[in-house]
Amino acid sequence: MPPNKLSEVLDDPDGSCGPDFTQDNTISAMEKQKRTKKKSKQKLLPQDSINQTWNKFSEPVFQKALTVLPSDTVVSTKSAASSNELLSVGYNRAAKECRQLVEKIIQQCTRFNLRYRDEWDLDWDLKWGKGHCLNGLGEQTFDLDQQTSAECKDEVPRAAKRVYEIFQRPTFMNNISGGDVKQGNLGDCWFVAALTALANVKGGIEKLCVAYNAKIGIYGFVFYRDGEWIYTIIDDKLYLKAPWWDTPSMQRDLIQRQDSDARAAEDNYRKLYQTGSRALFFARCQDQNETWVPLVEKAYAKAHGDYASLDSGWMGEGLEDLSGGVTTQLLVSDILDIQEFWDDRLSKVNKDFLFGVCAGVLEDGYGERNGISEGHAYVIMQAHTLESGQRLLKLRNPWGSHEGIWKGAWSDGSREWTKEAQDELEHQFGEDSIFWISYEDLLDKITCFDQTRLFWDPEWRCCQRWVSICVPWKSSYKKTFHIRLVTEASPLVLVLSQLDKRYFSGLHGEYSFRLHFRIHDENDGGNDYVLAHGNYLMSRSISLELPGLPPGGYAISLKATADRDPDAKPVEEIIKSECENRMSNEKLAQVGHAYDVAHSKVVNHISDTPMWQKCKNEPSYDSVDKSTDCTLEQEDKRSNPKCSNPLQDDPDEEDEEEKSRPWNAICIVGIRVYHKDEQLELQTIVGKERASP
Secondary structure, three states, X not given: OOHHHHXXXXXXXXXXXXXXXXXXXXXXXXXXXHHHHHHHOOOOOHHHHHHHHHHHHHOOOOOOOOOOOOHHHOOOOOOOEEEEEEHHHHHHHHHHHHHHHHHHHHHHHHHHOOOOOOOOOHHHHHHOOOOOOOOOOOOOOOOHHHHHOOOXXXXXXXXXXEHHHHOOOOEOOOOOOHHHEEOOOOOOHHHHHHHHHHXXXXXXXXXXXXXXXXXXXXXXXXXXXXXXXXXXXXXXXXXXXXXXXXXOOHHHHHHHHHOOOHHHHXXXXXXXHOOOHHHEOOOEEOOOOEOHHHHHHHHHHHHHOOOHHHOOOOHHHHHHXXXXXXXXXXXXXXXXXXXXHHHHOXXXXXXXXXXXXXXXXXXXXXXXXXXXXXXXXXXXXXXEEOOOOOEEEEEEOOOOOOOOOOOOOOOOOOOOOOHHHHHHHOOOOXXXXXXXXXXXXXXXXXXXXXXXXXXXXXXXXXXXXXXXXXOOOOOOOEEXXXXXXXXXXXXXEEEEEEOOHHHHOOOOOOEEEEEEEEEEEHHHOOEEEEEEOOOOOOOOEEEEEEEEEOOEEEEEEEEEEEEEOOOOOXXXXXXXXXXXXXXXXXXXXXXXXXXXXXXXXXXXXXXXXXXXXXXXXXXXXXXOOOOOOOOOOOOOOOXXXXXXXXXXXXXXXXXXXXXXXXXXXXXXXXXXXXXXXXXXXXXXXXXXXXXXX
């Protein structure tokens, strides 16, 4: 016995205050027994071990938070379904609400002799160093600590001013042109390219701004989000590259060295660094007095919560949000007949379709292909066949400069050009960011097309439904929707989409999904009519255009596949962390509100159907994959013995299992059917029963 232990016993002979050796021995015995048990535990057979592993993924308790804010702040839920209404109805409804609110604000500002100042205030947010208008939840894309530095840097905006303070003779949408759009200090070439494409369509950009008053500084815009038109109202404050004159900077030091007159130096500083489009930090117009590009970009950023949310994307998604159209992403290698694609698609650019192209995205390249930058969006502005039969396309780089343009055949100054060709195409050499390229060279250099179908015809209608589905590790096709057509040979455009996570970035969770669907003709015994596979790149939605389907019933089988990001946290953990660590709840409230609005689409669907309905042994349309699928029909906190958590099945492995995370992939999916059939019916299938329309 150690000396210190012996002294304790001598001082306390009855043991009332001494150490409990019996307890220590008992604990040691238990630990020894536990180790012995683990050693003697029989090793699972290979097949049993594999089955146990997969059980953790195939039989979880699927749960998803539909609201993240306190119940008293949750917005009213929207329906999971929409009636068979004309597309113009939804747009007009949002535009009317926006106009009414803008007019009300104008009246209030006029009464009190004030310019409009939005709560989403760029100037206040920048001066106080919050960065809520710039950065997303839990992100630091723009480091505001840099704005206090006197060094000349372009990484962050340095000031914010109103339009009348920046532009000498400001105009708004006076001369809209696709060639007037120029990308700023943000990786949103996809959105700027979408603006460029839409500007080539007469009235396309004008439809975005439904109300404004330039004098008061208020602008109301509409955008298409998750199957419906929404509106956003902004003031006219814009970010600048250069700081205020009173803030130390290299630019100010340079001016002061050249001009000893303090007043003159300040005036020169403002004219040189804070005047006109060139002074803006983000996207701008080439015209030094035109303001529509930065204001549309600002409204789009506010709708998403911040500018950082616009970093990286696909032009096709931007066009959907701006036009209400539907984008199909096509790999060049998948096009069967390139002549038919030219005749039926590319030749209709700016009429029925808009197009963007991108090179090198599958190879993750950032180089160039004879001048064309990889991983960058380009806009197809025109398709033309010369009298000689040569097919040419006019493209534009949203950078708005001489960089990143084609250097091969039919580039400016190349030997292919003749005076007749220049006159026929009305092309002048030296136009910033614009170039011509042959159809063959384009197909050789690019990877994919973003093809956006426009619905300008007033006869187009839309039905939609939203559901919530659980996604096993190995998923299969499951009947989810049913369509009944009445009109003979009605054109049909089908879209399956997820909620747009860009609106609640930071609360998007651990999983990313890809959608697939099949259409089955019930008139032909339920055989496959057509298959639409998921996109490799643009995963938000998948679409299919059918020129005309015969009348009758069609079942739509849906399959979603999921990937989990090992570095991402579940939404509930993010909420807990944000609530505990933040001094202010402003950003969390904003992103949480967007999350709740998005997920409100499926609350009614979930509450109207049975809880966690297990997949029935119903006929499968998948001739290869016969595995079952689960559908989340209702969110509930009650337990279900048929769908227990496998991580708690083996108490001997409890410590090990606590470190792992159960598979809990749940996807909110919406279907939109664009058509011209006034009697079309779209229904959600629940189990073997068909829900009411």
